[in-house]
Each structure stands twice: as C-alpha cells, then as structure tokens.
Amino acid sequence: xxxxxxxxxxxxxxxxxxxxxxxxxxxxxxxxxxxxxxxxxxxxxxxxxxxxxxxxxxxxxxxxxxxxxxxxxxxxxxxxxxxxxxxxxxxxxxxxxxxxxxxxxxxxx
Numbered sequence: 001x002x003x004x005x006x007x008x009x010x011x012x013x014x015x016x017x018x019x020x021x022x023x024x025x026x027x028x029x030x031x032x033x034x035x036x037x038x039x040x041x042x043x044x045x046x047x048x049x050x051x052x053x054x055x056x057x058x059x060x061x062x063x064x065x066x067x068x069x070x071x072x073x074x075x076x077x078x079x080x081x082x083x084x085x086x087x088x089x090x091x092x093x094x095x096x097x098x099x100x101x102x103x104x105x106x107x108x109x
Contacts, residue, residue, distance in 0.1 A: 005046070006043050006046055006047075008082055008085060008086060008089075009086065010033070010035065010039075010043060011043070011047070011082060012079070012082040012083065012086050013033050014029065014033065014040070014043055014044070014047070015047070015052070015053075015071060015075065015078070015079045015082065016079070017029055017032060017033065018053060018069045018070070018071055019071055019076075019079065022068045022069050022070050023068050024069070026040045026041055026044065029044075044069065047075070051072055051074050051075070052071065052072055052074055052075030052078050052079075053069050053070065053071060053072065053075050054069070054070045054071075054072050055067045055068070055069050055070075056068050056070070
C-alpha cells in the first residue's frame with residue numbers, strides 16, 4: 001500500500017528535482033514538471049507528512065517565504081525504490097511498443 005496518493009511518476013519527478021536543487025521554489029517546480037502550483041504544494045505537503053522530505057526556512061534569506069526541501073534518509077530510500085519501479089515500468093512499455101512496431105511492420109509488408 002502506498003503511503004501517499006501522489007502518482008509514482010509525479011513523486012519521482014518531484015523528488016529528483018528536490019535532490020538536484022533543494023532551494024528550488026514551488027513555482028519553479030511547477031514550471032519544470034508541467035503541473036500546477038497547487039499540485040506542487042499539495043505534493044510537497046504530502047511528502048513532508050510521510051517523512052520523505054523535510055522543509056525548512058532559509059535562515060538568512062530576505063525572502064522569509066523561501067524554503068529548502070531536503071530528502072530525508074527515508075525519502076532517499078523511497079526515491080531509489082521509485083526509480084527501480086519506474087525503470088521496470090518503462091522497460092515493459094518499451095517491450096510492448098517494440099512488439100507492436102514489429103507487428104505493424106509485418107502487416108505493412
């Protein structure tokens with residue numbers, strides 16, 4: 001059973017972005033991932049709630065609304081598991097598409 005209702009693909013993309021740039025803004029995440037700002041906010045809150053991400057204010061920032069989003073050890077473990085599942089899923093998609101392309105080529109001859 002999943003610990004959040006966020007689709008794996010969105011969770012993985014979000015966690016990858018946070019791992020690369022913990023100081024990224026929610027607005028930047030929304031633009032990068034192609035999802036709404038509200039969805040980013042919802043997802044981040046859910047990831048914080050399950051303990052995969054820790055959010056903290058910048059100590060010396062003039063922008064007190066700015067946060068740093070850090071993957072927790074639990075989050076790093078989950079990101080690795082998500083990555084493995086995503087690779088397996090994409091490999092299955094690839095195999096199905098490859099078979100379909102072969103069948104279509106055979107029909108076209």
